[in-house]
Amino acid sequence: MTLTLDIIGVAATAPVLTSAASGYLLTTESGSVLVDCGPGVVMELARRGLLDDVRAIVVTHRHADHALDLGAFAFRVQFPTPRAERIPLYLPAESLDYVASFDDLIGIPTVPTLQQPLAQAFDVRGLDLVTPTPIEILDGLVLTAHAAKHAVPSAALRFEHHASGAVVAFSSDTADCAGVRAAADRADVFVCEATYLRATEQELEGHGHLTGAGAGALAMAVGATTLLVTHIADPSLASEILADAVAAAGDTVATVLARPGDRHTAGVAQPA
Template sequence: MDLKVTVLGASGSYPGPGAACSGYLVQGGGVNVVVDLGPGSLANLQRHLPLDQLDAVILSHAHADHWVDLTGLHVAHKYFFGREGLPVYVTAENRERAALLIDGAEPVFEFREITDGTTVRCGALDVVFSGTHHYVETLAVRVGVGSSSVAYSADTGPDWSFEEFTTYRQGPVDLAVCEATHLADAEHLGILHLSARQAGEMARRAGVGRLVLTHLQPGSDRGVYHLEGREAFGREIEVAGEHVDYEV
């Protein structure tokens, strides 16, 4: 195992009944990074990692369902662990919003602004960002260590693809965690999210190894997303489950 992704929350747009919003613990090369911290994900994170063992936070975009649990992490680090300088990778807009919401965000956090094309080294991890097709600046992320890699779409409409990583940037994607907010019957609405069908088709074209669908509409039938995504991907896929981990 080179990389492990643990799902902390897979509920799209708002928390479902007992289900947290977007959050993923990515571990590899001795480094612990959390990607997105939506409502509920901080609680779930602590079933897998003590909060003082986090090495960095990556936030994909400024929509609340992807980051507001940063508030709780701030309290924990400031008042309970006395820690400073946790790197938090954010878009400029997300940094502004976080600074508004969190009194004294720095120096507890050390904000590092990211944008399309930014590459960073996080311990042993090589991290690259790609701007997606969404309502605000949103960054998909690819994390690589050795010859293994995982990628996360963040939120995106159909005009972005994992090809941004596989074709133009840092090579293959062994495991793709892709948003699928709705089903094909809602594609005509033109919202900047993917259906399970679109996610499957896009991931197939990009040549990713394995596909995990996430960011599902709360209360929806996971089985239908699974069937629709699998048909479009052309192979077996998985639908993200809270506390389930995926290894590459």
């Protein structure tokens, strides 16, 4: 048994020509979990024939490049024929009001299945970032959310797969902090944002982001096996940001650029 990670989208702020915004698909023997649902993610999932595989969704925070396609996802699964069961949707407990606010904007009063699209499509559940608590999100796949450091409540995620022993972690948008270090501790695969090549103190610590060098240093500090560098604001700087991450992470961390369409496997495959 293995835990696989499909890269759906990596763009920061908004989709670009080569990528949707943030979106990643974790797959186990029990199904798939979508991590973040930024603009373009639903179209990419549909193009790959993966929409129906999604059994749960985790959104790290409410910013548009991580959550805006929840509306598109809800419309897709609610119309013309709703799914038999609502899909569990996890997001920081402090941001649960996001669902009602979004529904107020996009709901269609004259279509019964779309009057409150998100509330009707999703079984909405809050993530406790104050007291991180393991949640079995699928059979054998446990999620623990930790508080990241960002402009809004933001969840650094740690997924542990019991069958393989694999750990896949996501930084969310964050500065270096205790929460993201706990989430990524000795992760087999650490998906980490590297928004900037160079940045001011306000952009990093005030707003809550990382550079390539910061992502690499963080991966080395937590003992990650593989670092996937993602969420780059200016794609033309990707090679320089990656180079900084590689230099900071050192020889003990395999550091690569997260690219849409790539698949990564975490853990050791078990005999069939």
